Amino acid sequence: MSFRLTRRGFLQGASGAALALPLLESRSTRGQTAAVPTRLVIYETGEGNLTNRWMPAAMPQDALALSEMLQPLVKHQSKMVVISGVSNKVAHMHTSNDHNMCGHTVMTTSLIDAAGTGMFDAKAMVEAGSLCLGPSIDHYLADQLKASLPINLAVGDVDPGENQMWYKVKPVGSTGANPVAAMSNDPVKTFKTYLAGLPTTTTTAPATTRADRLRSQRTSVLDGVWTSLSSLNAKVSAADKLRLQAHADAIRAIEQKIAYVAPVQCGGATQTVPATWTQPKSPKFVGMDVQANLMVDVVANILACGANRIVTLQDTMYDEAYFEFLPVGPVTGWHAQVHNDPTLKLGYASNNDNPTLKAGFLYYAGVFNRLLDKMDAVVEPNGMTMLDNSLVLWISEFGTGQTHSVTNLPVVIAGGAQGKIKTNRYLARPTATLGDLYTSILNAFGVPATSFGYNDMAGFNNGGISGLVG
Numbered sequence: 193m194s195f196r197l198t199r200r201g202f203l204q205g206a207s208g209a210a211l212a213l214p215l216l217e218s219r220s221t222r223g224q225t226a227a228v229p230t231r232l233v234i235y236e237t238g239e240g241n242l243t244n245r246w247m248p249a250a251m252p253q254d255a256l257a258l259s260e261m262l263q264p265l266v267k268h269q270s271k272m273v274v275i276s277g278v279s280n281k282v283a284h285m286h287t288s289n290d291h292n293m294c295g296h297t298v299m300t301t302s303l304i305d306a307a308g309t310g311m312f313d314a315k316a317m318v319e320a321g322s323l324c325l326g327p328s329i330d331h332y333l334a335d336q337l338k339a340s341l342p343i344n345l346a347v348g349d350v351d352p353g354e355n356q357m358w359y360k361v362k363p364v365g366s367t368g369a370n371p372v373a374a375m376s377n378d379p380v381k382t383f384k385t386y387l388a389g390l391p392t393t394t395t396t397a398p399a400t401t402r403a404d405r406l407r408s409q410r411t412s413v414l415d416g417v418w419t420s421l422s423s424l425n426a427k428v429s430a431a432d433k434l435r436l437q438a439h440a441d442a443i444r445a446i447e448q449k450i451a452y453v454a455p456v457q458c459g460g461a462t463q464t465v466p467a468t469w470t471q472p473k474s475p476k477f478v479g480m481d482v483q484a485n486l487m488v489d490v491v492a493n494i495l496a497c498g499a500n501r502i503v504t505l506q507d508t509m510y511d512e513a514y515f516e517f518l519p520v521g522p523v524t525g526w527h528a529q530v531h532n533d534p535t536l537k538l539g540y541a542s543n544n545d546n547p548t549l550k551a552g553f554l555y556y557a558g559v560f561n562r563l564l565d566k567m568d569a570v571v572e573p574n575g576m577t578m579l580d581n582s583l584v585l586w587i588s589e590f591g592t593g594q595t596h597s598v599t600n601l602p603v604v605i606a607g608g609a610q611g612k613i614k615t616n617r618y619l620a621r622p623t624a625t626l627g628d629l630y631t632s633i634l635n636a637f638g639v640p641a642t643s644f645g646y647n648d649m650a651g652f653n654n655g656g657i658s659g660l661v662g
Contacts, residue, residue, distance in 0.1 A: 228574045230610050230637055231501045231582040232333060232342075233491060235563060236298075237556040238355060238510020239530045239593035241602045244544045246553075248274050248618045254659070256618040261550075264557040268564045268606055270616045271579060275603040275657060277622035278629055280589075282646050283598045288318035290596035294589040295355030298601075300370075301626045301645025301652075302326025310368030320353045323369030326645055327361045329630040330502050331373060335361040336639045342502040343386065343494060346377040347484045347559075348477055348509035355510055355589060375506070378471055379486035383463045386490075386499040458497035463489070476514040476522075484559050492566035496578055505563070510589075513552060520551045530593040543594050560586045564606050574610075582607040583636055603629065605660075609636040612661055619659060627653040632660045 246261040256274060258266055265272060282301050286293040296304050302324045306316035312325060327335070330342040344358045358373035376382045465486065472479045484507070491503050507513075509526075516522040523529070528536055532543055540546045567579040574581070586604040591597035608615055613636060621628075630644040635656060643653035 228572045228576075228581050228610070229501045230612075231495050231503075231578070232330060232633070232637070233495070233502075233563070233567075233582060233584040234299075234330060234504040235560050235584070235586045236355075236357060236504070236506040237553075237586070237588050238295075238507060238590075239527070240588045240590035240597065241553050241593075242544050242549060243592045243597075243600060243602075244542075245550070246602050247276055247600075250620060251618060254617045254619055256616050261553055261557060262604070264554060264561045265564070265604070265606075268561065268568065268579075271564075271568070271606055271608065273605045273613060273615055273617050273619060273660065275605065275619045275621060275624070275629070275660070276600055277620055278601045278603050278624045278626060278657075279591075280598040280601065280626050281652050282626070285312075285314060286318050287315060289354075291354035291589075292318040292320060292322065294596065294598055295352070295357060296322060296324055298587070298589040298626065299328035299330070299357040300324045300326045300359055301630065302370075303646055305369040308369075320356065322356075323372065324359045325369055326359070327370050328357060328359045328373070329633060329644065330358065330504050331360050332644070333634060333637060333639065334502050336634070337501075337637065339502060340500050342373070342504060343382075343500050344373045344375045345382060345487055345491065345503065345505045346375045347480060347487055347505065347507045348377065348472070348513075349474060350375050350377040350508075352506060352508040353511075355506070355508060357506060357589075358504060377483070377508070379483060379490050380463065380465060380471075382487075383490050383493070386494050387458070387461055387463075387497060458493070461493055461497060475512065476516070477509055478514060478516055480509060480514070481517040481555075485562065488559065488563045488566060491563060492570070492578075495567070495582070496570050507556065507559075515548075515552055515555065518551050518555060520548045523548055523552065526552065532594055543592075560604070560606075567607070576608075576610070579607045581610050583609040583613065583633060585633070601626070609661075612636040614662055617659075619657065621657055623651075623654065624657050625652055625654065628655070628657050632656040635661045 242261055246259055248259045249257050251257050256269060256272065258269055262274065280294060280298055280301065282297045282303065283293045286304055286306065293304065296318065303312040304318050304322050305311065305325050306318045306322045307313040334340065334342050346352065352375065356372060358375065359370040360373050362370050466482060469479055469482045472483050487505055491505055494500050494503055511527045513526045514522050525533070525536060529538065529546060529548055530543070532538060532540060538546060543549055564579060564584065567582060567584065568577045570578040572578055572581055584606040588602055591600040591602065605613065627643055627645045627647065631641050631653065634641040634644060642655055647653045
């Protein structure tokens with residue numbers, strides 16, 4: 193019995209096969225039995241930003257036009273929300289040098305136990321070792337979701353000093369301050385701790401990302417049917433050859449959009465460390481840029497491989513960042529430059545005119561962009577990228593570092609939290625508070641909160657950021 197394949201029949205069949213296979217892959221039994229979790233990632237940098245250069249221009253209907261200091265994120269604009277006007281109203285209830293009261297409360301919006309009595313004392317001086325009377329948003333969310341304790345990572349020193357931000361939820365029945373969450377600043381040890389059971393290796397070979405490696409190993413749907421296409425291509429007319437090529441190009445374009453990098457292949461995850469790099473040490477922390485890149489890779493692997501769904505990354509070098517890797521580096525007296533200290537004789541009328549500050553803050557934006565790149569490169573079983581399935585917050589303890597401002601904190605949210613957040617918007621919310629911001633984040637994760645942190649006075653919590661979660 194002979195079988196005759198018509199041109200129409202072949203094209204219909206090839207189209208069905210080529211388009212069906214990626215969908216079958218993403219709808220496998222694995223994908224059906226385990227829903228993709230929404231992740232929370234927080235990236236915190238110190239000393240605020242150059243407010244005048246950071247603030248987006250007001251546009252009709254909350255449209256987003258990236259400012260100068262946000263330009264490194266242009267590739268991810270469609271997946272971002274920028275928020276201005278957010279204030280830390282809890283901070284100035286304390287007696288402090290500003291750094292301590294802002295750094296300790298930016299993630300908790302709770303009062304501080306400065307006197308060590310388990311209670312708030314407005315007259316007691318807040319020190320670096322003081323503890324908060326409430327958990328940080330990451331640990332509170334994990335507790336509400338019954339998830340694993342968040343992983344708190346650092347770029348710079350493992351001791352954040354004045355910027356101690358991460359606090360655990362108190363054990364049931366206990367009173368007083370909340371325990372401090374431990375941090376890790378060693379990307380190699382962190383990789384081994386959370387991914388070693390997969391198993392992992394550390395090499396000095398040319399760097400490739402997990403997503404890149406898995407993509408190269410994944411058999412292309414188009415490649416799988418190309419042999420048949422090539423065979424038919426030799427037997428058809430020139431016009432039909434063009435049609436086949438156009439069809440193949442269309443399949444390739446679709447395939448690139450829906451490619452699925454399977455987390456189950458994390459067993460082959462590897463970490464690549466430059467052969468000449470060593471863990472940065474006090475006081476200058478030379479090599480902080482490499483440390484940051486390695487930590488970003490670790491964060492992406494932890495999330496993609498299911499080791500945890502809540503991870504924070506804090507740049508603890510808010511005071512004396514050396515920035516030897518920048519064209520303006522090495523930088524002497526980063527903190528003094530942020531304050532435009534007259535003893536430095538910089539000659540700038542405003543911080544906005546200082547190229548060193550501009551380069552440093554743009555570097556932070558670059559690290560955040562690398563994190564978004566990594567997360568957006570992994571496509572998950574629900575057809576969305578890991579970034580789409582996450583909420584990624586970039587924030588600082590100050591608005592303007594020069595004045596230790598607790599108003600107008602620079603807030604960027606990336607990712608759609610699986611459709612809970614409408615992106616590509618700029619929300620100017622001059623009456624919003626940190627309590628509102630974190631209430632909205634809780635709501636995006638399905639936690640029915642109406643406030644977060646201190647809520648004993650009017651104006652500290654207003655039910656969330658208007659229009660952020662929908």
